[in-house]
Amino acid sequence: MDRALKDIGLAVSIARCAGDGRVINVLGAPYVFKATSAETGNSFCCVEASIAPGSSVPPHTHTHEDEAFYVLAGEIILDTVDRPAPSRLGAGAFFFAPRGRQHSFRNEAEVEARILVFCLPGAGMERMFIDMDAAGCRNGGAPGTDEIVAITARAGVIIATPSKR
Numbered sequence: 801m802d803r804a805l806k807d808i809g810l811a812v813s814i815a816r817c818a819g820d821g822r823v824i825n826v827l828g829a830p831y832v833f834k835a836t837s838a839e840t841g842n843s844f845c846c847v848e849a850s851i852a853p854g855s856s857v858p859p860h861t862h863t864h865e866d867e868a869f870y871v872l873a874g875e876i877i878l879d880t881v882d883r884p885a886p887s888r889l890g891a892g893a894f895f896f897a898p899r900g901r902q903h904s905f906r907n908e909a910e911v912e913a914r915i916l917v918f919c920l921p922g923a924g925m926e927r928m929f930i931d932m933d934a935a936g937c938r939n940g941g942a943p944g945t946d947e948i949v950a951i952t953a954r955a956g957v958i959i960a961t962p963s964k965r
Contacts (some may be wrong), residue, residue, distance in 0.1 A: 811841035821848070824933035827942050829855065831929055837922035847929065851876060851913040855907035859960035860952065861883025866920045867897045869905070874913030876905045902960060928955035 814835050826849070835846040851874070859879065869876075871893045878887045878895055880903040884888040889895060897903045907913045919925035931951045935943035943951070952959055 808820065811843060811961050812839050814839050824929060825936050826929050826932045827936070827948070828852070829833075831933075834916070835922075837862075837926050840922060842921045842923050844918050844920040845920075845926040847917050848872070849915050849916065849917055851905075851907040853907055853910050853912065857904055859902050859904040859956045861960070862897070862899045862900045862925075862956065863958065864924050864956040865922070866899050868918040868920070868924075869895045869897075870916040870918075871913040872916060874907065874911050875909050876915065877908055878896075878905045879903065924955045925957075928952060928957065931955075 816834050819832075821834050822836075823830055823832050825831075827917055829852065832848040833845065835844065837845045869878075869889070871889050871891055873891050875888060875890045878889055880887075880895075880897065881896050881901055887895070928951055931954070932943065932948070935947050935951060939947075942948075949959055
């Protein structure tokens with residue numbers, strides 16, 4: 801059984817101030833756990849992610865969970881399979897990506913963006929983020945592409961591969 805799933809119990813009340821929460825490194829970006837799966841009875845997990853200028857998350861599809869984003873600061877460009885053009889999302893914007901819908905985002909600005917990411921349910925994504933952090937620690941930096949694909953696949957996240965022409 802997945803360790804994150806094994807640790808899930810009853811939901812508890814959570815209050816975390818700005819800057820509070822476990823911090824991990826996901827592919828060079830700090831992710832702060834604001835609510836963990838264990839604390840929410842696996843209803844969701846919530847992380848605050850910092851997205852550096854020029855950073856991006858490749859097109860991917862979640863097979864086990866829905867994902868929602870709330871932009872706290874800066875701006876991200878969101879691409880999703882069911883929208884005809886990319887969306888510019890600034891502070892206060894929200895996006896919901898139901899499972900099975902490919903999406904990606906990037907920061908084209910010259911300043912960092914900060915987003916809250918909600919994963920519903922949360923244990924699989926939480927485990928994926930923790931595994932990315934562990935792989936980065938083992939490798940002294942970001943893990944290689946093959947390891948990233950293996951970690952995401954275990955979590956039911958499919959990274960789109962570029963089509964060969």
